[in-house]
Amino acid sequence: MPATASHRIAINGLTDIGQVRNENEDNIRWYNHPTLPFGYVVVADGMGGYNGGSTASTIAVNYIGKHLEAIVNPTFQSCTPNQQELIIQSTLIEAINVANAEILLAKQKNPQLGQMGTTVAIAIIWQDQVTISHLGDSRAYLWDKQGFIQLTKDHSLVQELIDSGSLNEDQARQSNIRNQITRALGVTQSVDPSINNYQLTQNCLLMLCSDGLTEYLDNGQLDYVLSTHRPALECCYRLIDDANLLGGKDNISVGIIEYTLEAAHQSSSQATFTAPPAQPDEDITVRKFVQ
Structure with a gap:
């Protein structure tokens, strides 16, 4: 079936300084191909004090974005689906490594930026395939009519304590080490x-x-907004408004991809993803590749 006929995507993204910070150390970059069902969102949350955090997150989204936008070319389109999947994964890994090297180089050139770094969360969509990657505590989620699922697990000290049973989710949200990433x-x-x-x-x-x-906003509150607020892409504005009304202590970034499959091609499955024998929080996913 023609990819351009059966898969449609729309993307929106927004970043906001919040109510307390003097600078926005977050960055977001997104891209939606004008004719093909290809796009991505990159969210980066910088750290390292005045100017450092914003520099790191800017480097991250720009270098990663440029690499990803170069994926869809005539050679890529002539490849098999399996080959395309491998191209996306290898390009993503290269992009992350290049961004990491560029941040380290910027720190070397400017000692004032010596403490900077950034989290990153990335979603790349091509036809009916989505690749999710992250470092740190920026997150990716999926919502459909069957439910809501968190697709990433934070790389943080608090998450390690949750995994060990030392903290529950509510305690983790109040922990004074919740911002310490690994x-x-x-x-x-x-x-x-x-x-x-x-x-x-x-x-x-x-x-x-x-x-x-x-x-x-916890997962239940995020689920509620994505379930009820339409047009869907305007959830970016609604979610940022909600976080600001609740205090807005940090910078806030949200990116949303709306994926639509023509009715004739929709699966009769009872879930967006076919269920594998996996952990309970992954019971609506098919995990095709893990690193």
């Missing part, structure tokens, strides 16, 4: 991003965000 861009010479690939089988929304949003 992986980021621009901190070490090598990086270890989490990367997963999924197949979409019905209409859905993919949402990426920085922790300026999830500090205030």
Whole structure:
């Protein structure tokens, strides 16, 4: 079936300084191909004090974005689906490594930026395939008519305590170490991003965000907004408004991909993803690739 006829995507993204900070250290970049069902969202939450955080997040989204936008070319389009999947994954890994190296180089050139680094969350969509990657505590979620799922697990000290059973989710949200991350861009010479690939089988929304949003809105509240607020892409504005009304202590970034599959091609499955024998929070996903 022709890809351009059966898959449609629309993308929107927004970043906001919040109510307290003097500078926005978040950055977001997104792209929607004008004729093909290809696009991406990159959210980066910088750290490192005045100017440093915004520099790191800007480097991250720009270098990653430029690499991703070069994926769809005549050679790529002539490849098989399996080959295309591998091209996307290898390009993504290269992009993350280049961004990491560029941040380290900027720190070397300017000692005032010596403490900078950034989280990153990335979603790349091509036809019915979506690749999700992240470092740190910026997150990716999926919403469809069957429910709401968090696709990423934070690289943070608090998440390690949750995994060990020392903290529950409510305690973690109040912890004074909740912002201490264990992986980021621009901190070490090598990086270890989490990367997963999924197949979409019905209409859905993919949402990426920085922790300026999830500090205030839990998964139930995010689910409610994505379920009820339309047009779907305007959820970006609604979610940022909600976080600001609740305090807006941090910068806030939200990106949303709206994926639509023509009715004739929609799966009769009872879930957006076919269920594998996996953990309970992944019971509506097909994880095709893991790093």
